[in-house]
Amino acid sequence: MEKFDAIIIGSGHNGLTTGCYLAKNGLKVLVLERRDTIGGAVCTETMFQSDENPNGFR
Numbered sequence: 001m002e003k004f005d006a007i008i009i010g011s012g013h014n015g016l017t018t019g020c021y022l023a024k025n026g027l028k029v030l031v032l033e034r035r036d037t038i039g040g041a042v043c044t045e046t047m048f049q050s051d052e053n054p055n056g057f058r
Contacts, residue, residue, distance in 0.1 A: 004030040012040020 005027035008015045016038065019029045037043050 002030075004028050006030070007032065010040060011038035013042060015040070 006019075006022050006029045008019050008029065008031045011031050011033035015031055015033075019031045023029045035043075
């Protein structure tokens with residue numbers, strides 16, 4: 001089993017920034033994300049796509 005100095009839950013802006021700072025300072029970091037994309041609230045998702053609204057609601 002691998003050991004980490006820090007485990008960050010969530011790969012949004014703050015999680016990724018914190019992980020980068022910790023890693024740059026020599027810590028072994030694990031970032032966990034439940035979705036298949038990173039970015040948290042910054043991610044764009046298309047919903048309610050139809051013929052009248054081909055771009056969907058974003």
